[in-house]
Amino acid sequence: MYTPTAADKFTFGLWTVGHTGRDPFGEPTRAAKKPHEIVHLLAEVGAYGVNFHDNDLVPIDATPAEKAQIIKDFKQALNDTGIVVPMATTNLFSDPTFKDGAFTSNDPQVRAYALHKTMHAIDMGVDMGAKIYVFWGGREGTETDASKDPITAIKRNREAMNYLCEYVKDQGYDLKFALEAKPNEPRGDIYNATTGNMLAFIETLDNPEMVGVNPEVAHEHMAGLNFTHHVAQAIEQDKLFHIDLNDQSFGRYDQDFRFAAVNLKSAFFLVKLLEDTGYAGNKHFDAHAYRTSDYKDVKAFARGCMRNYLILKEKVARWNADSEIQALLEEINADDGSMDPLMGSYSADKASALKSRSFDRAAMGARGLPYEALDQLTVEILLGVR
Ligand code: GCO
Ligand code: MN
Ligand code: MN
Helix, strand or coil: CCCCCHHHCEEEEHHHHCCCCCECCECCCCCCCCHHHHHHHHHHHCCCEEEEEHHHHCCCCCCHHHHHHHHHHHHHHHHHHCCECCEEECCCCCCHHHCCCCCCCCCHHHHHHHHHHHHHHHHHHHHHCCCEEEEECCCCEECCCCCCCHHHHHHHHHHHHHHHHHHHHHHCCCCEEEEECCCCCCCCEECCCCHHHHHHHHCCCCCHHHEEECCEHHHHHHCCCCHHHHHHHHHHCCCECCEEECECCCCCCCCCECCCCCCHHHHHHHHHHHHHCCCCCCEEECCCCCCCCCHHHHHHHHHHHHHHHHHHHHHHHHHHHCHHHHHHHHHHCCCCCCCHHHCCCCCHHHHHHHHHCCCCHHHHHHCCCCHHHHHHHHHHHHCCCC
């Protein structure tokens, strides 16, 4: 019942299960694995797909011969395991070149190199089968606003997105972009800090239909925000092109924990939203195992991400089928239609009828709402006693 299948579209980045445990204070605790070895690990745990940054697969300083060998081994592993590549992205954050941003750098040569690097990475991603291309602007930000005009930064980001959309159209690629927001880390402040910022930004692009979002649980949680509400806004605007699932304690450093490891209830309502609205895209676990793990435990981590999603999916079905919950929902949403002639789309007649109508304000305010009861039933489902 909780065994993942291809239909679940569970994916992992090479950098997730391949994370070696390095952090800002400490050296790796696990030996690095080659990309083709990671593909086999993912197949073993039952994943559907693997994603990569250009340099997760091919190191930035690889020779053409090394690159050819890596790609050959990687494609062979994909072939042997049936693992697919649904998404690719560019590393525009590790190399010192990008210390002041890539598309928003103050140096025009760096901005040009960022486009050059991204076009090559897009070519490689498409060659592997990617249909979604993620943009996470990790270095697109500042430590001091003395360094950069934030309006200039928005314009530079827009110019880059417009350029790259035209490139994709010019190549005839079947590829969509998904923009990923994060409030901070590794920069002090990152531009377009939330999914909501990204959604507004997308509407200002030349080809907005090619661009959606890739929200990540941890990133809205870092900012103390309700992730499910941000995903809902993306879904409502047909912009949920991809999703990064993981978990994160509010207010802490960027933790990228196993999905549902911290906030079970938030994870439940997220899965409920995705399942109830029929989200059909990839579910990417952008997370990594604790630094204390060995590779046996990394597999437990990866299995745990997928299993938690499937357990929560089953809880959602239970919640939706619960007659007591459904009765409460009916009570909460009772509507005798008597207000319909006064609301909805505006007309002058409606407005004047509404203005002259009298309301029993005290009665409305006195009406009880059984949200405690509803929430308790939700908790009991999550605790497994219902
Ligand atoms: C993070 C980000 C990244 C991006 C990845 C793909 O917290 O570091 O989420 O993992 O998702 O770079 O663009
Ligand atoms: Mn993250
Ligand atoms: Mn992410």
